[in-house]
Amino acid sequence: MSATEKQDVEAGNVDESMTPQGDVDHGEVSDVKRVREIQNSIGFLRALRKSEEWLDKKLGVETQGIERIPEEEKQPPSIWNIFFMWWSLNTHVGTLALGILGPEFGLSLRQSIAAAVIGIVLGALTTSYTGTLGPKLGMRQIATSRYSFGFWGAKLCSVLNILVGGGFGVVNYVVVGQVLSAVSDYKMSITVGIVIIAVVSYVVSIFGFKIIHAFEKYSWIYTFIIFCVLLGQTAPHVDANLKGEDGTSGLYYAGTFLTILAINFSNASGWCSIAADYYCNFPSTIPAWKTFFLTFWGIVIPTTFTITVGTCLGNAAMSVAYPPYADAYDNHGLGGLIAEIYHPRGWSKFCLVLLTFSVLGNNIAINYSSGLSLQLLGHHFHAVPRFIWSLAFAIVVAVLAIAGQENLSAVVNDFVSLLGYWTVSFTLILLIEDQVYRRHDGYELTAWDQPDKLPWGLAATSALIAAYCAGGVPGMSQTWYVGPIAAKFGGDGGDVGIYMSGAITLIWYPVARYFEKKYTGK
Template identity: 35%
Template sequence: MVDHTSDIEKADSKEASVEVTEERGPHHYADNVPRNKGVFAKLWSIVDRLDGVESRGIERVLPNERNHTQRLSDCMWMWLAANTTTATFSLGTLGASVFGLGFRPAVLTIIFFNLLSTIPVAYFSTFGPKLGLRQLTLSRFSFSLYFPNCFPIILNSIACVGWSTINCITGALTLRAVSEGNQPRIPSAAAIIIIAILTIVPSFIGYRYVHAYERYSWIPMMIIFLIVLGLSAKYFDSGSWGDSPTNVTAASVLSFGSAVVGFGLGWSSLAADYTVNFPEDVSSVRVFIWTYIGLNVPLILLETFGAAMMTTLNSSAPRFAERYAKDSVGGLLGAGLEPAGGFGQFCLVILAFGIVANNIPNMYSLALTTQALHPWLQAIPRPFICIIGTIVYVVLGIVGVDHFESWLDTLLVMLSYWLAIYCTIILEEHLIFRRGRWANYEPDKIADWKSLPVGIAAFVALGAGVVGFVLGMSQVWYIGVLAKKIEPEFGGDIGFELAAAFSGIVYPITRYFEKKRFGR
């Protein structure tokens, strides 16, 4: 005898999952995630009692659940704020401090590689409204459900924690530079903890408050950077642009370019997380344009400003070199604001805390990334994962505060390697095998292994990409065979280019045979 009752119950359960609201809590979703068992049930009961806190995790945001009042310009403000920070400024200083580039080659590298690396970020942002899925959940359409999708998930989790660590160190160095002369210096650990506390609030509360914070937080930061520019411009090396550079090599440009790509492209694994609440019929072109502008305006301007500030180290004002040697990037900004006296110190404090705008999306997306790994992790409420991630990066920040530049360079370049592979695979799947059509996706079956690709093609392409960046990477601890062809002694980093090329060649071939064999 056929059990029709069970079919009806299943249909009712599915309908209930469509009608769920934030007030009821996502542990009522009929998605086989064990939210109502043991310690998970206790965690969800806590979240349900927190008014205004977003409890939704990686569950699909259905069209009828979207926030149709959200402004399309939020696509721009989100990334404008996240990149109008001292972290972006710091990247610009690496051109001279790490790669030995003059001002002109550094600026040209900044412009070209930023315009290139932010294209995937803006494009992936268009996936959120159309499918209602978060970025690392979307990767299941290429990487399968759990394996090999665990690789981008783990790497992105490391990236989110790593960036938060680097950011809080940047903020701590800036805050430490406030104390000069006989004033007691602010302990780095204390500064890192303060930044972490400010970061956790919006990321803990959720999507709406993340956008609300980022919508306005860039304004005071941009004003203060303009003040620093006005006070420091006369000390810039005026000949840095017009003179023909003698210290530029292909190796240094390519290596600095990899660092620039690692920063801009770093947002690609988070992109769709911040557009899932837009209406399904929103213009993809407008989402792309707003996002692309919001990324490139602060990236290009502030990285260029950082490169320009490095030219003050040889100026007639010794305070720039002295304070840079003492407090790194924070000291450089402090030297620029020194003529403003007490007001300048106040501005420096604001700059230090402004790094929060960059850390918020890292922590918010860390929780969503972690949940995509397994249903048991999806059963942990998103806000609690934010707390765990914050504790981890605070500890790492306190330990690594004296290794800022080396950690920053290594993180940026390693990010460019794996993200080049990730973006290539996602783009080829969408454009070649799904023909760029949203109708060729089944977002409601994102947790159904039988409806997703097997993942063999993605795994093989991932391995090919690893071979590519190993051949082309140039790090202190290893220089690839092909990188040595550019510069025998120091190497020229072409890791992300080869990673993208190798995976881009392998994926279409292996995916073709995968679809032919398994039909999905």
């Protein structure tokens, strides 16, 4: 048994009887062996593997896939990267689109910010918790879910994680397309801008963990500065005392408030299914509370700042309806609005070009994690190099962004708010599994890729589905559907699907998992 495994045993994370050295070697080698057999039996996959190895040798493209990282092989960056990484992931032009929704829905500046902050704080709690499993287990986030969802149930989490990344990616691509179009005085189409940012984001993402951490640590700085300038140039036309639209009181107001809260919760919690992807190289000796709070404040501070800037833009353009801003937003979207706010014209174009690259931190993380999620769908998927899956993902998201470029607000509302119904259940399932069922039994670390040693996953999968169907569906408020409970708030309804999903998960999973473990022993 390695020193790390002894530490795990002493900490109560791993059962000593489950981790003999022979099993460690067999478990790790068998997975690689199966993937290599698949690659060697198919000429195309064999060529891709050789290409990946050549790219790694010449350019440093990461060949590490979804395999568990043993303690002795971990190469951790500075622990402060945990904090600063989230600044780059959340301080970018795409997040401004979320801030605009409050005024667009008729809320005042104060109401919009209050709803956003509550949602961000609650959502950050989910991501902060799931991230603590990365150093502890040395695994990617979806791989950690196999200890509750099982080998097959975790595939559902992989698919949902890819959809989460796709939703964020579509928003980012469209906003950047609008920004680049504004830089060209609207001579260049939004579609061309979408293609440009898709290509650049993909190229950076293929270099993997080390480059991503180095990039994310610093890329937020210039964006933060020019956002401060944007806020300053918007401020003269912002009216913090302006009340919300008529009707934003009573149940109608409560419904709108809850919907904005839900969207911001979903935005912050959307990272809960990838956080450990960037923490699995940190040593298991890092206290969980450090990982938790560095993640929590790393999400809350920059997201709140960026959302507040976006809310001020929406207040000036829609609530106050300052004519130049209102016209720019109506005719050219968020990109046109930002171009109008920055002045003089030369400075505006300079800032717009910089803001184009602000989404790279977000996009490359999405591409990277989505590639890993696709590998987790099975051994044949694992046999395809991550850089190929990331390319396929980038192409699909770019196509969706091109198709939805004229309806950004609807895309933001529909895609992002839908995420919360599953992220809250995902987090609570992992929390209950870790703190209740694994507190004494621990994790058999070598079983992560062996279906016969993992739970069946019926309890977790059924809890997720039940929470979505009985909680998310009747409580959701979307452009295309308002659930019967959400409709009780009047108007466009109030999104309470997140709270209902969470409550059902808390009731369903502990009971179902108890019986699953009792009758299967896993």
